[in-house]
Amino acid sequence: MSEVYGSWWWPYVMILVAGFLATECWRWIGVFASGKLREDSLLFAWVRAVATALIAGIIARLVLFPEGVLGDVPVWLRLAAVASGVVGYKLLNDRLMAGIISAEFVLIGGWAFLI
Amino acid sequence: MTSSDMDIDEGEDPSEFEGGAYWFRQGAKGAFCLPTLILMMAFVGFTSLAREVGLTLTEVLLMSLFMWALPSIVVLTGAMSAGAGLISAAIAVALSAVRLMPMTVALMPVLRDGKRTKTWHMLIVSHFVAVTAWVFAMRNLPSMPRAARLPFFAGFGSTVHFVVLCSTALSYMVLPAVEGPIAAGLVLLTPIYFMFSMYQASRTSGDKAALILGLILGPVFYHFFPGADLLLTGFVGGTVAFVGWLFATRRAEL
Incomplete structure (x- = not known):
């Protein structure tokens, strides 16, 4: 087994099978599953809501249970950064950049202050 | 290309x-x-x-x-x-x-x-x-x-x-x-x-509700059902938001 893991082509097999096939198949299934789904149908509105909630789940996971460098930052600081992002976004009339900059400012500034 | x-x-x-x-x-x-x-x-x-x-x-x-x-x-x-x-x-x-x-x-x-x-x-x-x-x-x-x-x-x-x-x-x-x-x-x-x-x-208030529900349900499901958490978050959060939006906007028709 260790010979297989150590060989030069192993990472490429991983990327092709565990990377490409494992992600791309969902897109292909999505194309076929969409079939004759119409943009103005209720089913479409439901699918959109499911996709939105799923991405929201990923957002929450990336903020609350991150791996690596962001995981070293205390959870209260991460939440404070997100909260100030929301405040900045709303204060400056739903401006995307305002939300991002205020969140990043609190996170980077706060973490630099703490360590 | x-x-x-x-x-x-x-x-x-x-x-x-x-x-x-x-x-x-x-x-x-x-x-x-x-x-x-x-x-x-x-x-x-x-x-x-x-x-x-x-x-x-x-x-x-x-x-x-x-x-x-x-x-x-x-x-x-x-x-x-x-x-x-x-x-x-x-x-x-x-x-x-x-x-x-x-x-x-x-x-x-x-x-x-x-x-x-x-x-x-x-x-x-x-x-x-x-x-x-x-x-x-x-x-x-x-x-x-x-x-x-x-x-x-x-x-x-x-x-x-x-x-x-x-x-x-x-x-x-x-x-x-x-x-x-x-x-x-x-x-x-x-x-x-x-x-x-x-x-x-997000186009409708239903989409916004799905976003907020997903943010809340995501960590809950991650805690109780790790592995299946994202799918559950999508289906439960999306369906609840959709049904709520349907009732709120089309009460007369239902």
């Missing part, structure tokens, strides 16, 4: 050909925008992680090219650095990529131009489905003529893909390892950007 093939394929009618090429270029121009810049920065954060765990430049670029979904790329990087087997890595990545399915299902009716759109065109452009392009498309395509949507999306998607691949290669070779607060900031970019752009792309 793939999309210019498409234009030639539709080229029997010269005006159609012109139209497709024109909208493809418009999409390519549209790619030079804030979301692309944020995605580039997020990939810079990823190259820093990839170098840390010892991935080569070729591996980083192949992952970006073939997978084109940052959260799944991070999952595969983790699996490869931990020396996970092929099957367990594939399952972990597949679970993290499930979201691409409902996203594609939701995008296709917007992209499709009746019977004139061929399935293999849809299969090719579906590769560009990832949060950045999805949000951009759901926000901008509905106001365009139907015939313009697929070439525009192909132009946008391929340009963003190309630009991000270039900047990823450059940052892997040139940038020193990013550390400390800045590195943490780069990792936070992805969820923060996802959150605000999803909010902007």
Whole structure:
């Protein structure tokens, strides 16, 4: 087994099978599953809501249970950064950049202050 | 590249050909925008992680090219650095990529131009489905003529893909390892950007409710049902938001 893991082509097999096939198949299934789904149908509105909630789940996971460098930052600081992002976004009339900059400012500034 | 093939394929009618090429270029121009810049920065954060765990430049670029979904790329990087087997890595990545399915299902009716759109065109452009392009498309395509949507999306998607691949290669070779607060900031970019752009792309109050429910239910399900948490969050959060929206807006009809 260790010979297989150590060989030069192993990472490429991983990327092709565990990377490409494992992600791309969902897109292909999505194309076929969409079939004759119409943009103005209720089913479409439901699918959109499911996709939105799923991405929201990923957002929450990336903020609350991150791996690596962001995981070293205390959870209260991460939440404070997100909260100030929301405040900045709303204060400056739903401006995307305002939300991002205020969140990043609190996170980077706060973490630099703490360590 | 793939999309210019498409234009030639539709080229029997010269005006159609012109139209497709024109909208493809418009999409390519549209790619030079804030979301692309944020995605580039997020990939810079990823190259820093990839170098840390010892991935080569070729591996980083192949992952970006073939997978084109940052959260799944991070999952595969983790699996490869931990020396996970092929099957367990594939399952972990597949679970993290499930979201691409409902996203594609939701995008296709917007992209499709009746019977004139061929399935293999849809299969090719579906590769560009990832949060950045999805949000951009759901926000901008509905106001365009139907015939313009697929070439525009192909132009946008391929340009963003190309630009991000270039900047990823450059940052892997040139940038020193990013550390400390800045590195943490780069990792936070992805969820923060996802959150605000999803909010902007939401069309109905049902979509907004789904976003908020997902943010709350995600951690709860992660705690109680790790592994199936994202699917549960999507189905439960999305369905509750949808039903609530249906009752709120169509009470008279029900």
